[in-house]
Amino acid sequence: EPEVTQTPSHQVTQMGQEVILRCVPISNHLYFYWYRQILGQKVEFLVSFYNNEISEKSEIFDDQFSVERPDGSNFTLKIRSTKLEDSAMYFCASGGGTNIGELFFGEGSRLTVL
């Protein structure tokens, strides 16, 4: 069964360092997303990506964040200068488009900023 894969599963970094989280969405999907979940809190939308550009972003997704689909398979989230409050589980998700809300989530990348 096709699945969304994310790497790394856990990353520890120092405040101010750059971090890149990687995702391989399901191959025939067209819509790609990043969500995050701070420990004990709700799953929050960060950004959606369609047709090689950002289609929507939240207030959380400020200039420190960027996304890229550098080739036909990878989808990355970069945080330029990490802050303590960026510590969270980051989920990549993809959708086929037929049912826009039926998303397939990866297992997440846990980011710990010290």
Add this chain to the structure above:
Amino acid sequence: EDQVTQSPEALRLQEGESSSLNCSYTVSGLRGLFWYRQDPGKGPEFLFTLYSAGEEKEKERLKATLTKKESFLHITAPKPEDSATYLCAVQGAYGNKLVFGAGTILRVKS
């Protein structure tokens, strides 16, 4: 602003003891209401989509229903493997983002 409130926060059931989880929502132009299951340390897993009031969907021991203000996830004769956090999310009129509730943590004991 679209909002989702789920209750209860946590629910403990004995195996076979049926119950319901609630999801109340406010949204500008509901395009869809979604239920997801999340196991500890994992990403959410899609369960159901509901589009309009009166709609019902079923899968094994789960049934989801929708009114104009809330949705219920009914669990009939639950088993320990149904233990998980159940998330409700809505998609409003603008954009494709999902707005999630905080979830209900369900524990089913044998």
